Amino acid sequence: MGRKFSLACLLAITAGYCAAETILIRNATVLTVTKGALQNGSVLVENGKIAAIGKNVSAPADATVVDATGKYLMPGIIDCHSHTAIEGGVNEGTISDSSMVNIKDVIDPYDINIYRALAGGLTVSNVLHGSANAIGGQTVVIKLRWGNTAKEMLFEGAKPGIKFALGENPKRQGYPAQSFFSQGPAVERRFPGTRMGVEQVIRESFTEAKNYQATWKEYNDKLARGEHPIPPKRDLRLEPLVEVLEGKRYVHAHCYRSDEILMLMRVADEIRFKIRTFQHVLEGYKVAKEIAAHGAGASTFSDWWGYKIEAYDATPYNAAIMTRKGVVVSLNSDSDELQRHLNLEAAKTMRYGGLSETEALAMVTINPAKQLGIDDKVGSIEVGKSADMVLFDRHPLDNFSKPLKVWIDGHEYFDRDKDLETRPEFQRKKKALEEKLKAEERSGAAKQGSEESAPGPTPKRAGAPRLRQEGIQ
Amino acid sequence: MKYRWAILAAALLSQGGFAAAPMAIALRDAHVVTVSGPDLPKATVLLRDGLIQDVGPNISIPADAWVIDGTGFTVYPGFINGLSTWGIPAQESERGGPSGTGQRAAEPRVSGPEDRPETNSFERAADLVNPSDKRLEAGRAAGFTTSATFPSGGIFEGLGAMVDLAGERGRDMVIAQPIGQGIAFRVRSGGMGRSFPSSLMGNIAYIRQLFLDLDQYKEAKQIYNAHPGGNRRPEYDHDLEGLAESPRVLLPADEAQQIDRTLNFGHELKVPSVIYGAHEAYRRVEAVKQANVPVLVSLKWPQKPNEGDPHEIPDYRELQIREQAPAVPAMLAKAGVKFGFYSDGVDSAEDLKKALKKAIDAGLSRADAIRALSLNVAEIYGVSDRLGSIEKGKIANLVIIKGEVFDAKSTVEYVFIDGKQFRPERGK
Numbered sequence: 001m002g003r004k005f006s007l008a009c010l011l012a013i014t015a016g017y018c019a020a021e022t023i024l025i026r027n028a029t030v031l032t033v034t035k036g037a038l039q040n041g042s043v044l045v046e047n048g049k050i051a052a053i054g055k056n057v058s059a060p061a062d063a064t065v066v067d068a069t070g071k072y073l074m075p076g077i078i079d080c081h082s083h084t085a086i087e088g089g090v091n092e093g094t095i096s097d098s099s100m101v102n103i104k105d106v107i108d109p110y111d112i113n114i115y116r117a118l119a120g121g122l123t124v125s126n127v128l129h130g131s132a133n134a135i136g137g138q139t140v141v142i143k144l145r146w147g148n149t150a151k152e153m154l155f156e157g158a159k160p161g162i163k164f165a166l167g168e169n170p171k172r173q174g175y176p177a178q179s180f181f182s183q184g185p186a187v188e189r190r191f192p193g194t195r196m197g198v199e200q201v202i203r204e205s206f207t208e209a210k211n212y213q214a215t216w217k218e219y220n221d222k223l224a225r226g227e228h229p230i231p232p233k234r235d236l237r238l239e240p241l242v243e244v245l246e247g248k249r250y251v252h253a254h255c256y257r258s259d260e261i262l263m264l265m266r267v268a269d270e271i272r273f274k275i276r277t278f279q280h281v282l283e284g285y286k287v288a289k290e291i292a293a294h295g296a297g298a299s300t301f302s303d304w305w306g307y308k309i310e311a312y313d314a315t316p317y318n319a320a321i322m323t324r325k326g327v328v329v330s331l332n333s334d335s336d337e338l339q340r341h342l343n344l345e346a347a348k349t350m351r352y353g354g355l356s357e358t359e360a361l362a363m364v365t366i367n368p369a370k371q372l373g374i375d376d377k378v379g380s381i382e383v384g385k386s387a388d389m390v391l392f393d394r395h396p397l398d399n400f401s402k403p404l405k406v407w408i409d410g411h412e413y414f415d416r417d418k419d420l421e422t423r424p425e426f427q428r429k430k431k432a433l434e435e436k437l438k439a440e441e442r443s444g445a446a447k448q449g450s451e452e453s454a455p456g457p458t459p460k461r462a463g464a465p466r467l468r469q470e471g472i473q
Numbered sequence: 474m475k476y477r478w479a480i481l482a483a484a485l486l487s488q489g490g491f492a493a494a495p496m497a498i499a500l501r502d503a504h505v506v507t508v509s510g511p512d513l514p515k516a517t518v519l520l521r522d523g524l525i526q527d528v529g530p531n532i533s534i535p536a537d538a539w540v541i542d543g544t545g546f547t548v549y550p551g552f553i554n555g556l557s558t559w560g561i562p563a564q565e566s567e568r569g570g571p572s573g574t575g576q577r578a579a580e581p582r583v584s585g586p587e588d589r590p591e592t593n594s595f596e597r598a599a600d601l602v603n604p605s606d607k608r609l610e611a612g613r614a615a616g617f618t619t620s621a622t623f624p625s626g627g628i629f630e631g632l633g634a635m636v637d638l639a640g641e642r643g644r645d646m647v648i649a650q651p652i653g654q655g656i657a658f659r660v661r662s663g664g665m666g667r668s669f670p671s672s673l674m675g676n677i678a679y680i681r682q683l684f685l686d687l688d689q690y691k692e693a694k695q696i697y698n699a700h701p702g703g704n705r706r707p708e709y710d711h712d713l714e715g716l717a718e719s720p721r722v723l724l725p726a727d728e729a730q731q732i733d734r735t736l737n738f739g740h741e742l743k744v745p746s747v748i749y750g751a752h753e754a755y756r757r758v759e760a761v762k763q764a765n766v767p768v769l770v771s772l773k774w775p776q777k778p779n780e781g782d783p784h785e786i787p788d789y790r791e792l793q794i795r796e797q798a799p800a801v802p803a804m805l806a807k808a809g810v811k812f813g814f815y816s817d818g819v820d821s822a823e824d825l826k827k828a829l830k831k832a833i834d835a836g837l838s839r840a841d842a843i844r845a846l847s848l849n850v851a852e853i854y855g856v857s858d859r860l861g862s863i864e865k866g867k868i869a870n871l872v873i874i875k876g877e878v879f880d881a882k883s884t885v886e887y888v889f890i891d892g893k894q895f896r897p898e899r900g901k
Contacts, residue, residue, distance in 0.1 A: 230697060435791060
């Protein structure tokens with residue numbers, strides 16, 4: 001058994017995210033979120049899981065001990081709405097139902113925003129397709145295991161999702177609209193152009209999905225009867241919708257206005273599927289009871305609105321009101337910048353709506369975990385859960401707090417001191433490499449005479465992945 | 474018969490650098506790098522009827538052979554460009570719209586995979602090649618005799634052919650076809666382009682869908698042929714016929730995460746795959762080796778862009794890619810990964826030589842470089858039974874260099890293609 005374990009662990013180490021290390025975090029204020037706060041508490045991490053929590057936790061002699069006196073330990077922050085680390089376009093915005101595309105296919109583990117988010121205490125992201133179409137692409141939950149491959153970042157066992165979008169974005173027809181004043185040919189637009197049309201797209205796609213289900217059933221029945229039917233074509237657009245109907249895939253619906261939120265719930269009830277979360281949901285406070293009755297969660301902003309017409313009738317009390325009406329509420333980032341300080345977004349719900357400290361912290365930990373169906377694994381500091389934790393220098397709801405260390409599965413992915421320490425060395429290395437390449441270019445140019453004979457320009461990278469676009473030449 | 478030869482000779486002579494093809498040619502007393510076997514410091518290569526009739530140190534030269542004194546010359550298998558459009562003149566290669574631009578306003582909007590966007594899977598390089606392409610001469614001047622040539626344009630770019638870089642007509646150039654399906658990702662306006670697909674994930678979803686369609690198409694045809702009564706006949710599908718013929722797919726991947734993605738994707742498609750690009754493969758040598766997927770390394774080494782903001786500070790990774798890319802071939806060779814080179818738009822003899830020199834300066838051994846330019850590519854495309862080394866019975870595609878290849882002062886004296894001799898013009 002021991003041997004088997006160590007072999008598995010060895011493989012996992014080579015994969016980069018093994019957490020065989022035993023860690024004892026001592027004497028911290030432990031904000032468990034689900035079981036209150038523990039003063040001068042210790043947390044023992046073994047095999048990537050939280051093994052013990054208490055005032056007096058004994059650790060084996062070889063454990064790494066982190067003295068956290070005066071510091072605060074909280075669960076890793078979870079973002080229910082992110083577009084980080086997507087390569088080659090956040091939207092497949094060309095069509096009104098793009099459910100065949102999958103964010104899982106295009107995760108870029110080298111996106112520096114992953115590391116920057118880690119530095120803000122984020123450990124889990126629900127990476128979503130954009131909101132250009134009524135039914136968008138498939139979504140994926142990742143753990144921010146910086147330094148690993150895309151596959152290794154996937155949150156094992158997290159149910160996949162799909163993005164829906166209502167309102168202005170999908171009815172903008174997925175194409176940058178031609179300005180009233182601009183010259184040039186008119187741009188052909190795609191359906192839908194109205195909120196009615198958005199509803200129609202959803203209805204039509206699910207009608208097709210049901211037919212698709214029936215077609216396959218008919219085929220399988222014929223096979224069972226010993227006939228020789230020709231199999232139907234597989235349809236990657238309809239398959240995820242069938243999964244939604246079968247409860248195997250979550251729907252995360254981008255929305256703003258209360259009338260549309262009600263519309264989508266009516267459509268879902270009629271077609272018989274569930275909305276897992278309403279995203280943004282700025283008018284959720286108007287229909288909170290109905291959202292709670294549907295069993296949907298709400299993932300909203302703290303105090304960001306007014307950036308378009310449908311986002312005006314908003315209030316920073318939204319999260320608190322929905323919480324009081326029984327909705328599971330989370331605060332999301334929708335942004336590479338905001339995802340670095342979601343703890344402060346959570347703090348705003350105490351100022352606006354008077355939520356308790358624990359309720360505020362839940363907005364970015366256990367609540368998004370519940371919304372993503374991963375609350376049995378992450379979202380709080382409890383024995384048996386994954387050791388996804390953040391150590392803050394002050395209370396995380398304090399404006400001046402900074403994450404000092406971040407663990408995922410008991411593996412340290414961020415350490416503020418180490419980061420600061422290595423910066424000068426990194427800058428030196430980068431400078432040296434820049435100089436070396438410059439020198440090579442100069443000598444190359446001198447030797448070879450003309451610039452013309454050098455290979456042509458490489459596409460600009462500027463931090464973003466460089467996709468081979470030219471095809472075969 | 475005589476008459477035909479005369480016409481042929483006239484035709485050949487009318488083009489610069491051509492010489493009439495005698496029945497047999499003997500290259501005597503040359504250093505022969507066979508690639509498949511040991512180096513022969515002083516040997517004769519005998520060519521007849523476009524084939525290598527014999528090679529070895531003690532070969533009797535037949536009376537009808539033209540004899541070339543090979544003293545001071547080194548003979549290598551003709552170099553093979555691992556992937557290009559060489560042989561397809563520019564206007565032919567542009568069908569399917571200019572790549573990467575999205576200027577296809579005149580075409581009807583594509584509203585989903587069912588419209589089969591940018592699908593030229595049936596396009597055949599063998600039908601498009603033509604000896605009038607100016608790049609052939611430049612390629613020959615750099616020692617290339619052969620190219621894995623693919624049509625260009627679209628996501629499914631079409632069926633490639635292994636072609637000679639010379640011939641009287643297009644059809645004379647074709648050695649083997651189809652040798653693979655070229656695939657490119659066409660990302661436009663960050664996913665907000667006019668027609669599906671315009672994001673990377675849209676491209677991937679579409680390619681996945683077409684391969685699923687192919688599975689169904691094959692099964693449907695099979696079932697229908699066995700049980701025609703009671704089933705509707707499957708529709709003939711031009712796109713899928715092209716895809717069905719592809720013995721392998723070529724998938725683009727430059728950066729590390731793209732290589733991971735491509736390895737997974739190729740595995741998922743259940744078709745043998747070849748990666749092209751590979752400039753950041755130094756981070757994924759082990760993964761590529763484990764996956765046992767061959768690699769074609771682009772000779773267009775990444776460089777500081779000629780245009781763009783001079784004050785922009787590139788990120789560290791970009792700098793590393795510029796530094797490390799030319800070392801990729803050496804690392805692949807060391808790890809035992811099968812790889813070749815491809816021109817990727819580097820089309821002049823001088824630039825090709827320079828680009829190859831960079832890989833050698835970065836640690837690639839000459840022997841490995843030569844193999845990557847010949848037998849490796851032939852093996853990648855499954856034509857090593859007829860190409861890629863100097864062996865009895867193989868096609869007489871050779872390059873003869875005064876001195877040794879990759880030396881600063883060496884020159885390409887002759888190339889032989891199908892046993893026909895070409896002399897590159899000096900100064901090209």
